[in-house]
Amino acid sequence: MTRRFSIRVPATSANIGPGFDVVGLSLSLYLTLTVTVPALPDDTPYQPPSITYSGEGASEVPLDAYKNLTTRVALYVLRCNHIPYFPSHLTIHAHNEIPFGRGLGSSGAAVIAGVLLGNELGALRLPVERLLDFALMVERHPDNVTAALVGGFVGSYLKELDEEASEAASVPLSEVLPEYPPDAGADWGLKPPVPPHGIGHYVRFGWAGCIKAVAIIPRFELSTATAREVLPTSYSRKDLVFNLQRLAVLTTALAQTPPDPGLIYEAMKDRVHQPYRKGLIPGLPEVTSCITPATHPGLLGICLSGAGPTILALATSGFEAIAEDARKIFRGKGVEIDWKVLEIVGGSVVEQKS
Numbered sequence: 001m002t003r004r005f006s007i008r009v010p011a012t013s014a015n016i017g018p019g020f021d022v023v024g025l026s027l028s029l030y031l032t033l034t035v036t037v038p039a040l041p042d043d044t045p046y047q048p049p050s051i052t053y054s055g056e057g058a059s060e061v062p063l064d065a066y067k068n069l070t071t072r073v074a075l076y077v078l079r080c081n082h083i084p085y086f087p088s089h090l091t092i093h094a095h096n097e098i099p100f101g102r103g104l105g106s107s108g109a110a111v112i113a114g115v116l117l118g119n120e121l122g123a124l125r126l127p128v129e130r131l132l133d134f135a136l137m138v139e140r141h142p143d144n145v146t147a148a149l150v151g152g153f154v155g156s157y158l159k160e161l162d163e164e165a166s167e168a169a170s171v172p173l174s175e176v177l178p179e180y181p182p183d184a185g186a187d188w189g190l191k192p193p194v195p196p197h198g199i200g201h202y203v204r205f206g207w208a209g210c211i212k213a214v215a216i217i218p219r220f221e222l223s224t225a226t227a228r229e230v231l232p233t234s235y236s237r238k239d240l241v242f243n244l245q246r247l248a249v250l251t252t253a254l255a256q257t258p259p260d261p262g263l264i265y266e267a268m269k270d271r272v273h274q275p276y277r278k279g280l281i282p283g284l285p286e287v288t289s290c291i292t293p294a295t296h297p298g299l300l301g302i303c304l305s306g307a308g309p310t311i312l313a314l315a316t317s318g319f320e321a322i323a324e325d326a327r328k329i330f331r332g333k334g335v336e337i338d339w340k341v342l343e344i345v346g347g348s349v350v351e352q353k354s
Helices: 069-080 106-121 128-138 142-150 163-169 224-229 237-253 261-267 274-280 284-290 319-332
Strands: 003-015 019-037 050-055 091-096 153-158 200-205 212-218 299-304 311-315 337-342 349-353
Touching (some): 003 106, 019 106, 019 142, 019 212, 019 337, 069 091, 091 106, 106 142, 128 142, 128 200, 142 200, 212 319, 224 274, 261 299, 274 284, 274 299, 284 299, 284 311
Parallel strands (some): 050 091
Antiparallel strands (some): 003 349, 153 200
16 A cells, blocks of 8 residues: 655754753744655665755755665764665655755754654654664754654763664764765665664753744854854853853743743853854854844844854844844845744654555
């Protein structure tokens, strides 16, 4: 019998100011896969997956199943569970609302979509914790992928690695997701490294339902690798304490009703990553310092979204004024923006179709 199902994965924003590589937030932009696994006679010749793609990044995404990130992750999950091939004549349509290279978790969403795709194609019924293990073998920072998988406002960490996990963490990504050569067939790269159990752990924090996120999205891409290259290799005790104090307050403050703008605005300040990335994002210091609860009623706090260049403003009202004043500041630096008001949403959803 032909099977049809869909997978929907939300965008994410990581860090939320002081929570560098620690907290993530799921947002109401989605990567959606529509999948058909046809019922075929046993003697049907094998045919590799057919992929189509629409929306953000449609002109950039490889449509070869052995080059596309989502399907490569799916194949990794299948092969680690003793299923060497995709089903024959599999068709996948991906529709993407998440801008690439903007700090809104596009790669994390693609990885989670792949993990869920592999789980469904193999009928593996893996628990959430095991799905996260597979995701963390590919995307080795837990903040984005955890938020994309489980949803909401989430804190996460990688466990203190024992010998098995240390060995797994040292495996190059090129072995987990090998670059398939042009002449690679379905039999190439059959034995990937299996992730250990329990690499990542997480907790979901509370969130006040009145708080929305204004995503202020500059019209240029910034790779995570480039944004990480500018970060120092060590920090002063003063700067680390500054961030730890604010993160401890922020994780509770964002759940309180009514939210306290004075408390949250200060708690979303950061000394670990934003000061070092300002040279990559013209207008960042001005936007994060000039748009305040005093100047913009309804604003709670403002920060860089992930590695940027998107800026995330948390607010209860006044969304347009916040975004349009940010537009003026960016325009003064020669940068145009788009903006969206986003909800904080639940995690990924798999839905069977009739």
